Amino acid sequence: MANLSTAEWLERDARYLAPTYHRCFDIVAERAEGTYLYDVEGIQYLDFTMGIAVNNVGHCHPSVVKEAKEQVEKLIHCSAVTRHTKNIKLAEKISQIAPQGLDCVFLNNSGGEAVDAAIKMARFVTGRPNIIAFTGGFHGRTLLATALTTAKSHYRQGYEPLPSGIYHAPYPYCLRCPAGQIPGKCNLECFDTFEAMFTHQLKPDTVGAILIEPMMGEGGYVVPATGYKVENGFMQRLRKLCDTHGIMLIFDEVQSGFGRTGKWFASEHFAVVPDLMIVAKGIASGFPMAAVVSRKELMDKWTMGRHGSTYGGNPVACAAALASIDVIEKENLLENARKMGDYFMAKLNEYKSKYSFVKEVRGLGLMIGMEVADESGAPDGVLIEKLVDECFKRKLLLLDCGIKNHIIRFIPPLNVSKAEIDKALSIIDEALPVAAARRQSDQAKRPADEKKPGEDASVVQPIA
Ligand SMILES: Cc1ncc(COP(=O)(O)O)c(C=O)c1O
Known part of the structure; x- marks a missing residue:
């Protein structure tokens, strides 16, 4: 033609x-x-x-192309039928670069899918039904991710009824402060607004997880309140609150992860370690790949066979991910x-x-x-x-x-x-x-x- x-x-x-x-x-x-x-x-x-x-x-980095090509010639797919070396190597590597203690990895194919997996895990492990997400957040297009997403009503409209047990708190967006305060001169009133949810809407012991983008993507490229320099900022207080109430803190690093913010993960800017981290996008330079990363002791509670994926962690995507991480390190x-x-x-x-x-x-x-x-x-x-x-x-x-x-x-x-x-x-x-x-x-x-x-x-x- x-x-x-x-x-x-x-x-x-x-x-x-x-x-x-x-x-x-x-x-x-x-x-x-x-x-x-x-x-x-x-x-x-x-x-x-x-x-x-x-x-x-960058597009088509030669090292990523080379590793992916070599892998295609050896083994493209085996799913859960057998084990293979590439996903083992990748999980080990992710554990090395992830925030401290996050040392066990579930691999799948896209950000939205990984968000679903993280919420399933949090509900399964804590036995609690409710999830708190943040207004303006974007978490993907699956039905559960859509229910968590409030970046625009357009993403939700026409899909009701959406999965239940999901509540939204205002994102700590300083320029358009949800508590009407002046950035830099406030006492983090946005956090008080957030905590008021527990008075008005739901009890903390019904909450399995709080899900937040440590830097908001689609919703507006927003760095959360008081930035990364303040020791007692929004994210640090969120961590403490989760510890107090036995709630899992989930960071959606799909957009902010893998070096995008100048550190491996945006959470490092706040020195806050989540219980679960969701990554995708930059992980494999365009090959379909995503991951939920958590502590081994928590992952062990998500017992065998309770979740899975036909393509998740396939050898070619893993080879591309390993090469991408290597390029970020070596260059x-x-x-x-x-x-x-x-x-x-x-x-x-x-x-x-x-x-x-x-x-x-x-x-x-x-x-x-x-x-x-x-x-x-x-x-x-x-x-x-x-x-x-x-x-x-x-x-x-x-x-x-x-x-x-x-x-x-x-x-x-x-x-x-x-x-x-x-x-x-x-x-x-x-x-x-x-x-x-x-x-x-x-x-x-x-x-x-x-x-x-x-x-x-x-x-x-x-x-x-
Ligand atoms: C923060 C965040 N979470 C989840 C997703 C969904 O990822 P995917 O499109 O790979 O399903 C995106 C996509 O833009 C995202 O930015």
Whole structure:
């Protein structure tokens, strides 16, 4: 068949692929290498999305490709019929890099699946039915993960009744403080708000687990309250509360794990060790792979045969995961993520003094968010839509996030160079004023009564 154009591929895509699977850009990818992606027409894009925080060592890293290829020729799949060496090696390796004491691993294929597994385990081991998750969190698309997810009502709508026994507490999101406080000047009133759940909604001894993203992903790239420098921050208090009441603390590190934040896992920034950690995405550079990691003594209580997976921990994905971890170690990528993240964030912060709509630049390592708002402080997703579009026209790929898609998330690979960051910045420099002008001209065209006063107030708190 002759080479098809993008338009022709899009037509076939629209005809045969279920439209529910939304794609961010009308690019038909052909190949990718490092920080660059190429489409079927040979157009090159600077990719600061990394397949939504998956290709942490860059696209098609040669070591990952080599190990996966070698494994394909030896053994692709044996499932639970036999044992194999690769998942044993991988579980050992994960135990070495995981927060202290988390030394036993259950492997499966995707983040959502691992979230389900973690909740099943917590309920089974504690014998308690209830789970607390956080507003704005994203945990995946399975029915249980959907019930835990509140990043947008859109993810839940139409799927009711959702699994029960799930409660939501406000995420400690300083810029839009759920307790109406000023960041840095508060007494962590958000934690009091959280604890009030036990007075009004459920008894702590009915709670099997509290599930939280130690840095929120899809919901807005939010670093939890008081940041990682304060010893008695939200996460530390959460740990103490779980210890007091015998509740399992589960960290969903699907997006923040495997070096994304400049440490192996985001929990290290707070020096808090969860009872269960869920990882996926960056673990295997794009091969389907996820894991629930816990202490051996807890895993032993989740008795044989109570959970399983046909493909989980398959030899090829394990080989790719081992190679990816090796690359992060050998190429010093945690350090590079910290250095490049600091550099990138400092540069992005300069936009705050230049543009009043840039409200906050925040992040850890190379998990960076930039939040914008309109004059009233309401999240301005329209501006971000235009910014993403202007960057796309200039061949830079960026993703949004947040309840109103009003935050840009920057997710370059951990081995991104300063030159690549500078290239992205020069595109953003050019795109930002154009996007802002387009936003303004759209607003001028909008009938005055179309935007009702306070139309966003019900979904997000005013900026502190
Ligand atoms: C924090 C978090 N948890 C879970 C998931 C679900 O992962 P998957 O899409 O692999 O099922 C995601 C996906 O974006 C995520 O960001």
